[in-house]
Amino acid sequence: xxxxxxxxxxxxxxxxxxxxxxxxxxxxxxxxxxxxxxxxxxxxxxxxxxxxxxxxxxxxxxxxxxxxxxxxxxxxxxxxxxxxxxxxxxxxxxxxxxxxxxxxxxxxxxxxxxxxxxxxxxxxxxxxxxxxxxxxxxxxxxxxxxxxxxxxxxxxxxxxxxxxxxxxxxxxxxxxxxxxxxxxxxxxxxxxxxxxxxxxxxxxxxxxxxxxxxxxxxxxxxxxxxxxxxxxxxxxxxxxxxxxxxxxxxxxxxxxxxxxxxxxxxxxxxxxxxxxxxxxxxxxxxxxxxxxxxxxxxxxxxxxxxxxxxxxxxxxxxxxxxxxxxxxxxxxxxxxxxxxxxxxxxxxxxxxxxxxxxxxxxxxxxxxxxxxxxxxxxxxxxxxxxxxxxxxxxxxxxxxxxxxxx
Amino acid sequence: xxxxxxxxxxxxxxxxxxxxxxxxxxxxxxxxxxxxxxxxxxxxxxxxxxxxxxxxxxxxxxxxxxxxxxxxxxxxxxxxxxxxxxxxxxxxxxxxxxxxxxxxxxxxxxxxxxxxxxxxxxxxxxxxxxxxxxxxxxxxxxxxxxxxxxxxxxxxxxxxxxxxxxxxxxxxxxxxxxxxxxxxxxxxxxxxxxxxxxxxxxxxxxxxxxxxxxxxxxxxxxxxxxxxxxxxxxxxxxxxxxxxxxxxxxxxxxxxxxxxxxxxxxxxxxxxxxxxxxxxxxxxxxxxxxxxxxxxxxxxxxxxxxxxxxxxxxxxxxxxxxxxxxxxxxxxxxxxxxxxxxxxxxxxxxxxxxxxxxxxxxxxxxxxxxxxxxxxxxxxxxxxxxxxxxxxxxxxxxxxxxxxxxxxxxxxxxxxxxxxxxxxxxxxxxxxxxxxxxxxxxxxxxxxxxxxxxxxxxxxxxxxxxxxxxxxxxxxxxxxxxxxxxxxxxxxxxxxxxxxxxxxxx
Numbered sequence: 021x022x023x024x025x026x027x028x029x030x031x032x033x034x035x036x037x038x039x040x041x042x043x044x045x046x047x048x049x050x051x052x053x054x055x056x057x058x059x060x061x062x063x064x065x066x067x068x069x070x071x072x073x074x075x076x077x078x079x080x081x082x083x084x085x086x087x088x089x090x091x092x093x094x095x096x097x098x099x100x101x102x103x104x105x106x107x108x109x110x111x112x113x114x115x116x117x118x119x120x121x122x123x124x125x126x127x128x129x130x131x132x133x134x135x136x137x138x139x140x141x142x143x144x145x146x147x148x149x150x151x152x153x154x155x156x157x158x159x160x161x162x163x164x165x166x167x168x169x170x171x172x173x174x175x176x177x178x179x180x181x182x183x184x185x186x187x188x189x190x191x192x193x194x195x196x197x198x199x200x201x202x203x204x205x206x207x208x209x210x211x212x213x214x215x216x217x218x219x220x221x222x223x224x225x226x227x228x229x230x231x232x233x234x235x236x237x238x239x240x241x242x243x244x245x246x247x248x249x250x251x252x253x254x255x256x257x258x259x260x261x262x263x264x265x266x267x268x269x270x271x272x273x274x275x276x277x278x279x280x281x282x283x284x285x286x287x288x289x290x291x292x293x294x295x296x297x298x299x300x301x302x303x304x305x306x307x308x309x310x311x312x313x314x315x316x317x318x319x320x321x322x323x324x325x326x327x328x329x330x331x332x333x334x335x336x337x338x339x340x341x342x343x344x345x346x347x348x349x350x351x352x353x354x355x356x357x358x359x360x361x362x363x364x365x366x367x368x369x370x371x372x373x374x375x376x377x378x379x380x381x382x383x384x385x386x387x388x389x390x391x392x393x394x395x396x397x398x399x400x401x402x403x404x405x406x407x408x409x410x411x412x413x414x415x416x417x418x419x420x421x422x423x424x425x426x
Numbered sequence: 427x428x429x430x431x432x433x434x435x436x437x438x439x440x441x442x443x444x445x446x447x448x449x450x451x452x453x454x455x456x457x458x459x460x461x462x463x464x465x466x467x468x469x470x471x472x473x474x475x476x477x478x479x480x481x482x483x484x485x486x487x488x489x490x491x492x493x494x495x496x497x498x499x500x501x502x503x504x505x506x507x508x509x510x511x512x513x514x515x516x517x518x519x520x521x522x523x524x525x526x527x528x529x530x531x532x533x534x535x536x537x538x539x540x541x542x543x544x545x546x547x548x549x550x551x552x553x554x555x556x557x558x559x560x561x562x563x564x565x566x567x568x569x570x571x572x573x574x575x576x577x578x579x580x581x582x583x584x585x586x587x588x589x590x591x592x593x594x595x596x597x598x599x600x601x602x603x604x605x606x607x608x609x610x611x612x613x614x615x616x617x618x619x620x621x622x623x624x625x626x627x628x629x630x631x632x633x634x635x636x637x638x639x640x641x642x643x644x645x646x647x648x649x650x651x652x653x654x655x656x657x658x659x660x661x662x663x664x665x666x667x668x669x670x671x672x673x674x675x676x677x678x679x680x681x682x683x684x685x686x687x688x689x690x691x692x693x694x695x696x697x698x699x700x701x702x703x704x705x706x707x708x709x710x711x712x713x714x715x716x717x718x719x720x721x722x723x724x725x726x727x728x729x730x731x732x733x734x735x736x737x738x739x740x741x742x743x744x745x746x747x748x749x750x751x752x753x754x755x756x757x758x759x760x761x762x763x764x765x766x767x768x769x770x771x772x773x774x775x776x777x778x779x780x781x782x783x784x785x786x787x788x789x790x791x792x793x794x795x796x797x798x799x800x801x802x803x804x805x806x807x808x809x810x811x812x813x814x815x816x817x818x819x820x821x822x823x824x825x826x827x828x829x830x831x832x833x834x835x836x837x838x839x840x841x842x843x844x845x846x847x848x849x850x851x852x853x854x855x856x857x858x859x860x861x862x863x864x865x866x867x868x869x870x871x872x873x874x875x876x877x878x879x880x881x882x883x884x885x886x887x888x889x890x891x892x893x894x895x896x897x898x899x900x901x902x903x904x905x906x907x908x909x910x911x912x913x914x915x916x917x918x919x920x921x922x923x924x925x926x927x928x929x930x931x932x
């Protein structure tokens with residue numbers, strides 16, 4: 021019985037989301053997806069009417085999904101499948117590239133969330149982790165033999181540098197919260213700006229590639245990059261990176277569920293007073309949780325440098341911010357981050373296809389993407405909000421499992 | 427209120443309760459913690475909706491969806507925890523939400539607010555200055571501001587939720603005077619309390635609730651304390667604890683000259699010297715809020731004292747971390763089981779690990795051995811008679827007594843050298859109380875040191891081998907619980923030295 025009172029309609033509304041089981045949550049997400057498609061179809065029709073073009077919403081969504089995987093279905097002919105379609109194609113590569121980066125960013129946010137910390141600073145950790153990995157590789161590469169040996173040495177090295185720098189940058193807001201009681205939401209937002217500014221300054225003043233006009237580091241030598249092995253070179257996607265992302269997901273799940281550290285982290289996130297009672301050091305937990313979160317963000321940055329760009333340049337995409345939504349979609353569950361990141365990847369890959377194939381303006385496609393994410397994320401966001409406000413599920417629906425007590 | 431039933435997961439908080447309150451009377455709802463008193467009143471106040479039953483006000487059926495509905499119908503509630511804005515004045519707090527306006531509603535009319543509050547305060551003899559800030563006034567005055575708030579909103583029926591829990595004895599007298607004043611002017615008062623004495627003193631009628639059921643409405647004029655107590659707990663109250671005399675051994679826990687200050691530098695614990703010997707239960711009696719929590723926190727490693735030392739088995743633990751305390755054999759049953767002792771969302775397996783997550787018995791290096799932890803949880807449930815559908819039940823859906831048994835079981839099975847138990851039976855049903863008492867005595871008989879803090883006098887008196895009485899952070903005296911009279915302990919708890927004592931020879 022909490023002493024805080026919220027208006028009854030708010031309580032009733034949030035209570036609905038708090039009490040949902042996993043199956044119900046999945047069903048709600050599916051219903052949200054359908055609603056999102058209906059609502060955005062209306063938007064598409066209205067937008068088409070206003071601009072004098074006749075957009076067909078069904079066609080747009082078909083191309084969105086189909087295009088994300090390189091058009092496996094032949095939409096405009098009698099045959100179902102496109103002839104000669106192979107899962108290894110450019111669009112699929114783009115989709116999976118986004119998915120990979122978002123898995124790391126989503127994990128970073130989810131780990132912090134589980135410890136009741138809101139790490140909005142993944143973007144900054146990603147920017148600096150990516151820069152550090154690129155610079156380290158450019159420097160070290162000349163001292164390492166090329167070829168396979170070099171690849172095997174330098175790829176882990178680059179990722180490690182990204183993790184360390186991202187982790188240290190995440191530790192700063194952690195330490196500020198633990199020892200100076202500074203709200204991590206505020207500090208991470210500020211540190212994002214600082215990271216972007218610092219990276220830009222460092223590269224433009226000291227580390228710019230002299231042969232280019234733009235703010236970009238020297239290229240990472242080819243053998244130190246995450247190249248396409250199965251997927252075409254130009255696709256900026258490496259299957260190795262995806263495998264690493266899946267391994268990282270399992271590792272994070274394992275740490276949270278099966279280690280003493282993970283137990284402390286989860287207890288700290290659920291009930292700080294109980295964590296202290298159980299012997300966790302509150303300050304150290306905040307710092308180490310933020311460090312782990314930052315390290316995952318740093319790896320995302322290193323992946324971007326080593327896989328997507330092959331250097332570091334200004335204009336890092338907002339993967340770190342998208343990671344927040346991915347984590348919310350996943351209910352902060354590391355395993356759930358995989359499908360959530362994939363959904364984001366599909367929307368990203370598919371919207372390129374809409375642009376190419378149908379000539380729908382990219383802004384309208386972005387609106388559709390936003391609608392889908394908004395609809396699917398809101399129930400989870402309400403659930404988290406309800407939990408945070410201490411609203412309990414409706415007794416009538418929860419009482420079934422509670423027999424046998426006094 | 428007729429046949430009110432309200433269920434929570436796994437618990438029936440109110441079972442067909444019928445309550446009739448006469449206009450202009452003081453009606454007390456008496457019962458132990460968890461008897462369903464507050465739940466019943468929260469139904470009346472519109473915070474909860476009953477599953478069955480009907481509420482009538484002046485013969486008319488009513489159904490409040492929110493507290494606002496109840497307030498509109500003239501029902502006000504004064505909660506135990508005040509809901510006041512510290513930085514605002516008395517008048518501003520009273521009028522908050524129903525502010526008098528001027529300039530066609532554009533501005534807050536501070537003057538008429540002050541006048542209205544002053545007028546109300548004078549009518550009921552509240553002795554409040556409307557211009558004072560909440561942060562500058564005493565707890566008793568804050569409570570009066572809360573009462574004024576409900577009166578300002580036109581309440582005729584006032585519900586008081588454990589109003590005396592936070593008050594000093596003088597403030598309690600003052601409150602009772604106000605109660606008389608209010609009933610004289612025709613207000614109806616409902617009092618929620620578990621204190622017998624109060625109920626007898628101020629009520630016109632007393633309704634006793636036990637386990638969510640109305641077990642009788644009595645007239646305080648004819649009822650005796652004993653009969654009321656029996657109604658409350660359902661059987662003879664004085665639970666005799668079987669305990670043999672046994673000589674105490676070496677010091678297990680030594681606390682010397684311990685000082686804990688709060689943020690303002692006020693001493694919460696003032697030069698406390700205590701020694702718990704092996705095979706001894708040292709009780710600490712005192713009214714809640716006299717520094718017990720601060721003392722316990724600095725003994726168990728949740729807080730570092732400002733001065734003094736804490737030794738465990740001869741080893742200095744004053745600055746040691748909480749984990750070091752756990753590792754060196756100290757168990758701790760915390761006062762607030764739902765905030766500290768258990769993670770409410772976690773199931774019993776995960777809760778069995780709390781505090782053991784670095785114990786080699788439950789881990790392999792950095793890895794948790796969930797198999798061993800599950801066995802441990804099953805052992806706790808089995809040995810400590812925890813009523814639960816299984817180990818995978820969230821601790822949230824257990825009753826208070828069963829939650830407490832999980833904690834006590836976990837802490838005792840840790841095989842400690844010293845156990846610190848803070849209000850171990852608070853809000854626990856009678857059957858569990860007996861069980862927990864037996865466990866503590868058994869630990870003592872095994873030669874462990876037990877430090878027992880409780881505000882229940884009969885509990886500490888019966889269990890302890892020696893009884894220390896704390897008042898405003900100071901140990902008044904250490905007495906032999908077998909010989910001391912209730913009256914003398916009562917005086918010590920109130921900060922007075924009984925006549926036969928020369929001085930505080932601690």
